[in-house]
Amino acid sequence: MVSLVLLAAALLVWPQLKPLRRLRPQGKREITLPPYVWLAAAAVITYLLAGVGGLIAAAVIAMTGRRILKQHKRNKALRQATEALSSGLGGVIDELRAGAHPAQAAEGAAADTPAPAKEVLKAAAATSRLGGDVERTLRELRQPLLTRAVDQLARAWRVSAKHGVALADVLDATRRDLDQRAAFARQVHARMAGPRASAAVLAGLPPVGVLLGELSGARPLHVLTSTPAGQFLLVLGAVFAAAGIWWTQRITEVEP
Secondary structure, three states, X not given: OHHHHHHHHHXXXXXXXXXXXXXXXXXXXXXXXXXXXXXXXXXXXXXHHHHHHHHXXXXXXXXXXXXXXXXXXXXXXXXXXHHHHHHHHHHHHHHHHOOOOHHHHHHHHHOOOOOOHHHHHHHHHHHHHOOOOHHHHHHHOOOHHHHHHHHHHHHHHHHHHHHOOOHHHHHHHHHHHHHHHHHHHHHHHHHOHHHHHHHHHHHHHHHHHHHXXXXXXXXXXXXXXXOHHHHHHHHHHHHHHHHHHHHHHHHHOOOO
């Protein structure tokens, strides 16, 4: 037990190693601890404070929070990429209606479009300039954030090439659909702010209850960290809380 405490303390007070930094190249003098060192320190401290059950409960909550944060970032990036592609298509449509060649229109719009939508327009421009199959190029393009939108764009290009429909018209229809989907996703995200806040409050009630019990002298922390039944309940409560938070995130997030 004493050795574990000393190990945790050593990890937390890891030296800065300034002499070593001075000997390193000027652009690489910053020395940072690997993430697993902090993870190991947190695991040791959690085990010492709350036992095996507390360690498992903390791991469940941490993994759930990491997954929710990752999904939230992905949805945000997806909305931004969809809006960027829609804006880029608007530029392509304007150029086409002004009489520009599809390759020139797509290349000109790509210059003012952020990634990853920029790569989509550049691929379409390059293929169109060489007289290739734009639909096939778009379908083979690997853009995880724009898979659905790129597939829709490929179908629009195929309709124009196969049936002789003006490319500007089918791209305009595609752009309007992307705009509607992005607007719907933003609207749902804004309206679900209240339910997400309520879920966060409900998820925080159990720790508050434990704290109130500790202040009243009931000693729930001793039960949770020092008895087999308490350890089991600690893990079970963490699993239920993580499942509730994850499910709330699933039903309140909409992909554009």
